[in-house]
Amino acid sequence: MFHSRGNGILRIALFPILLLFWQYVFGTSLPLIAPAICAVFLSSSVKAPPLKMVLLMAIMLFLAAWLQAFLSNFLIDQPIIYYSCLYIVFYWCIERSRSNPQDLLATMLLLSTTLVAVFTQQKGLDVSQIPLALLKEILLAGLVSYLAFFLFPGGHPIADTSPPPAFGAVHTEIWHIVFKASVVLVVLISAIHLKLVQSTIVTLTVALILKDPNPASGKQYGLRRLLAPMLVFCFPCPYYLPVHWKPT
Numbered sequence: 001m002f003h004s005r006g007n008g009i010l011r012i013a014l015f016p017i018l019l020l021f022w023q024y025v026f027g028t029s030l031p032l033i034a035p036a037i038c039a040v041f042l043s044s045s046v047k048a049p050p051l052k053m054v055l056l057m058a059i060m061l062f063l064a065a066w067l068q069a070f071l072s073n074f075l076i077d078q079p080i081i082y083y084s085c086l087y088i089v090f091y092w093c094i095e096r097s098r099s100n101p102q103d104l105l106a107t108m109l110l111l112s113t114t115l116v117a118v119f120t121q122q123k124g125l126d127v128s129q130i131p132l133a134l135l136k137e138i139l140l141a142g143l144v145s146y147l148a149f150f151l152f153p154g155g156h157p158i159a160d161t162s163p164p165p166a167f168g169a170v171h172t173e174i175w176h177i178v179f180k181a182s183v184v185l186v187v188l189i190s191a192i193h194l195k196l197v198q199s200t201i202v203t204l205t206v207a208l209i210l211k212d213p214n215p216a217s218g219k220q221y222g223l224r225r226l227l228a229p230m231l232v233f234c235f236p237c238p239y240y241l242p243v244h245w246k247p248t
Helices: 007-026 033-044 051-074 079-096 104-122 130-151 174-193 199-210 221-234
Strands: none
Touching: 007 033, 007 130, 033 130, 051 079, 051 104, 051 130, 079 104, 079 174, 079 199, 104 130, 104 174, 104 199, 174 199
């Protein structure tokens, strides 16, 4: 179709936004999920993602969300046991990321776990339809990604493809993983009890930072990753102030 050196930038700039606009106009049960996954597919390579990978991710995410929805409904009156199960999931995801920080299974499992927990514990919603909704979202993201690569094929990579520096994991001890999983669980419980509007995004951001075996790697990267969730926490603070300033 349309061949240009800048097709990589065109894909990542146009199609997630178009998908977000489509969801805004026609509605969706899980907003922002499909555009975010679509952006991941479009920015990971100059070629379309393998169909096998997309289907495998969709099936695994569906099964994980179904199991979590079942546990959430089954343990709705036993929060201590439920949060203990969440802690095991967080621990497993962080432990899996020790050797591969880019592991998609751990990332998708963190996403589905946080979504189900927030929907049940904070909003009191029925989560029986979440597994099917997540399956539709990831399949929609894959379809839009294939359409983007068909209309705007090829192009130069978005970022420099020079060999990355040697990976050096520093947080590999068992107590590191135990501590990180505990922090993620505390953030999730705090966001739920504070009834934050963006509880899912706050928890997921902290979890994605901490699951990296070396979160501070890179020039000023660690500081930026730390400031991002802090700004998310601070942004809604004026709304909760008891006294609001009124101009005279």
